[in-house]
Amino acid sequence: MGALNPLVALGVVLALVSGTFVALQPPTNALMGRAVNSPVNAAFVSFAVGTVALLTLALALGVRPSLPAVRALPVYAWFGGLYGAFFVFAGVFAAPRLGMALYIALLIAGQLGMSLLLDHVGALGLDRQPISVTRVLGVVVILGGVLLIRR
Template identity: 40%
Template structure:
């Protein structure tokens, strides 16, 4: 059962550089990465709204909305920054180098989030094996960047 989620993660990860390339092309048409990211988020919002309506996913109540802590509302800002950043970085670094550094940054942050159980993650202590894995990822990013 867990392999289904691993395959899902691989697919989602594979779509990130494709999304960056599509948004880079959109930037070329619209002339600015801010507008390309805005259009990308707008289309994504419409797609999620349509999916929610088609699947008849229940709308959250105002009570449910009110239970979210204030910091939980900034996730969209992080997503917007990420999409904007990939539009800028894709043109400057290329898909492979951009993704290598994005992954290295994601893993470094993920180790800290897991170790301290921050923002609702379960505690998963840093081990030498996990540190080695991140070191290998950073080494891979350096190699992809150089070659």
């Protein structure tokens, strides 16, 4: 077995750490939501803090977007921020009501379902990976886990 590509290894570490943040973000933002008395305000504060952090990182790294490349993007490329805003708002609202285990299980089920569809059609620049019985079965197992967590 050969050595793992360093960029792949970094990707694995970033994905794992990101997964822990997915679990930490809703209850953290729910605390903010209670303090500011609104899931919308909590999401706004979360994005403001994230914006300052990203601006600081961009300045520290000396990176800037290419304006011609940004202008050439299709309209739907701008929706990422909307997805993120909805994700944060939904977490602030749903996590305290459902509990973290059920919320994250449903979150993962939704991610896997959409991932299967995006892979199948090769959407948004992804390499096409057709839906298979085993891939669908994997999502069904996750959904079964959601039902078990809910009981």
